[in-house]
Amino acid sequence: MIIKEIEEILGFKLERGQNLITKPTERNDLIIDKLSRISHKRDDLERVKELFKKALEGQSDEMLWSTLGYVHYMLEEFSEAISCFYNTIKCCHINVDNWVDLSFGYRCLGDIETSNFIFWNLSELITEFCNMDNKINEDILRELIDKVRKGNKDKSLSRLIYNRKLSRTKNKRSSLFRR
Amino acid sequence: MNIIYRPKEYCKEYAEISCGQLPQLIAVRKGLKPVIDELIPIEKYQEFKSVCSKYGLKMKPGWGYVEVAESRILDSIDGDKLTTTKYFGFPFSGKQKEGFVRVFIAKDEENIKLAQRFGWYPLVVKGRAIIKPFIDYLRFGKVLGYPECCVDFFKRYNDHSKFSNLYETYKNTNGELNYLCNCLFFDFTYSLIHHIPCSYNCKDTIKYAGALLKEIQNEDPDFAAKIEYYQKLPFLVFGEKNIYAFEGHSKGNEIHYTKSMYIGRPIDKKFGKEIEQGNHMIIEDEKIEIFKDNNLICKIDKEKPEDGFMLQFK
Numbered sequence: 001m002i003i004k005e006i007e008e009i010l011g012f013k014l015e016r017g018q019n020l021i022t023k024p025t026e027r028n029d030l031i032i033d034k035l036s037r038i039s040h041k042r043d044d045l046e047r048v049k050e051l052f053k054k055a056l057e058g059q060s061d062e063m064l065w066s067t068l069g070y071v072h073y074m075l076e077e078f079s080e081a082i083s084c085f086y087n088t089i090k091c092c093h094i095n096v097d098n099w100v101d102l103s104f105g106y107r108c109l110g111d112i113e114t115s116n117f118i119f120w121n122l123s124e125l126i127t128e129f130c131n132m133d134n135k136i137n138e139d140i141l142r143e144l145i146d147k148v149r150k151g152n153k154d155k156s157l158s159r160l161i162y163n164r165k166l167s168r169t170k171n172k173r174s175s176l177f178r179r
Numbered sequence: 180m181n182i183i184y185r186p187k188e189y190c191k192e193y194a195e196i197s198c199g200q201l202p203q204l205i206a207v208r209k210g211l212k213p214v215i216d217e218l219i220p221i222e223k224y225q226e227f228k229s230v231c232s233k234y235g236l237k238m239k240p241g242w243g244y245v246e247v248a249e250s251r252i253l254d255s256i257d258g259d260k261l262t263t264t265k266y267f268g269f270p271f272s273g274k275q276k277e278g279f280v281r282v283f284i285a286k287d288e289e290n291i292k293l294a295q296r297f298g299w300y301p302l303v304v305k306g307r308a309i310i311k312p313f314i315d316y317l318r319f320g321k322v323l324g325y326p327e328c329c330v331d332f333f334k335r336y337n338d339h340s341k342f343s344n345l346y347e348t349y350k351n352t353n354g355e356l357n358y359l360c361n362c363l364f365f366d367f368t369y370s371l372i373h374h375i376p377c378s379y380n381c382k383d384t385i386k387y388a389g390a391l392l393k394e395i396q397n398e399d400p401d402f403a404a405k406i407e408y409y410q411k412l413p414f415l416v417f418g419e420k421n422i423y424a425f426e427g428h429s430k431g432n433e434i435h436y437t438k439s440m441y442i443g444r445p446i447d448k449k450f451g452k453e454i455e456q457g458n459h460m461i462i463e464d465e466k467i468e469i470f471k472d473n474n475l476i477c478k479i480d481k482e483k484p485e486d487g488f489m490l491q492f493k
Contacts, residue, residue, distance in 0.1 A: 027310070032312045032313070032314075033312065033313040035314070036312060036313035036314035036317065036334070037313065037334055037335070039314050039317070039334075040331075040334075070312075073312065073314070074314060096307065100309060104299075104311060104312060104315070107296055107297075107299065108296050108297070108315070108318075109296075110292060110295075110296055112295050112296070116242075116270045117270075119268075119270075119304050119309055120269070120270055120304065120305070122304075122305070122307070123305070
């Protein structure tokens with residue numbers, strides 16, 4: 001019932017797919033883009049935020065946590081958005097979109113270094129996460145980052161991948177990359 | 180027609196490294212714009228930093244970019260959206276030797292920090308396309324100093340699957356098209372603005388571009404004159420990166436020309452040969468006809484009016 005009410009306020013269905021690390025595709029849900037286009041309707045966003053919190057009482061659900069995170073993101077409540085994205089990862093750590101959301105959350109908060117690290121080490125973080133007993137919060141993320149950093153130092157994994165890509169790449173100048 | 184302006188003195192050092200956004204860099208120097216972002220060759224990074232410093236500007240790096248073949252980008256796309264990126268991305272450390280680096284340039288650190296937060300472009304990172312949430316495009320637009328009305332318009336109409344943003348702007352224009360609102364050259368030196376305006380006579384855009392043109396007239400009158408000349412040419416627009424400019428004149432829905440110039444990505448270029456061969460065209464909602472000395476040499480049937488429309492700024 002609550003979800004239906006949220007969908008009526010937002011004007012679209014809450015459907016969110018998964019984007020697995022094993023398949024390198026771009027994100028395949030459009031909820032955050034649809035929310036972006038109605039981001040000026042702040043009263044509606046405040047209403048659905050409360051409804052999401054109600055819907056999450058006594059349960060944890062990937063789609064609900066992620067969408068509540070997006071609503072906070074729209075309202076520029078980035079710390080709250082990040083907390084929601086941690087909960088999303090707890091629900092499903094193999095969905096890359098959840099980590100990408102977390103990374104953009106840190107980026108918008110101004111923590112560019114953490115954001116960059118997550119983007120660059122998605123598969124390493126997901127692999128390490130499997131050994132973390134399905135717990136995730138700020139402290140555990142730092143622990144994970146340290147582990148991946150040390151691992152990369154030993155194996156120079158990131159460097160290897162980067163060098164391999166560079167060697168296969170032509171170096172041409174163009175300014176036509178913009179959307 | 181020369182598509183890129185090379186200054187002889189003012190901002191000469193900047194233009195030797197990257198000149199697409201020359202007017203915008205001048206706007207930052209003159210305090211008319213808070214911040215810009217640029218893509219510069221990595222090997223020029225230190226030199227570029229020195230140039231900014233000489234101009235009293237601060238510069239911070241974003242991500243590194245390496246251009247790759249389209250087929251390798253396509254491997255990373257399998258969603259409902261399309262990405263226009265041509266780059267693999269990597270965190271810039273200052274040690275890399277190849278590729279490009281995104282840089283943010285402003286007079287003060289605060290605006291650079293804001294730009295770093297929202298200034299992410301579609302990039303393929305380790306084989307996966309990473310695209311920022313659409314709202315961050317809007318936030319970035321505001322950080323770059325674009326008028327609020329234009330950012331709101333972009334929010335509604337910058338959806339390539341549904342709209343041609345440039346055509347929607349045209350539909351939203353009452354009266355004459357003001358050349359100060361011409362964004363068609365925006366990566367090619369001669370546009371005073373680097374955003375798609377909400378209308379081609381948007382008051383806030385005219386205010387900004389008018390002030391910038393005055394500053395350019397003071398510093399480099401030759402550049403200012405060229406901007407005015409290029410902005411008032413007749414244009415045939417197929418898309419944001421698929422535009423023809425003509426040396427000639429327009430009358431009603433007709434263009435008479437002696438030369439044409441393509442502003443866009445070579446991959447999108449269509450009808451180039453026919454347009455180059457012709458010297459006159461008639462543009463209607465359903466079709467475009469190209470003539471050479473009154474002889475029809477090509478007829479282009481259109482599905483929608485925006486599939487090739489004319490713009491003439493005054």
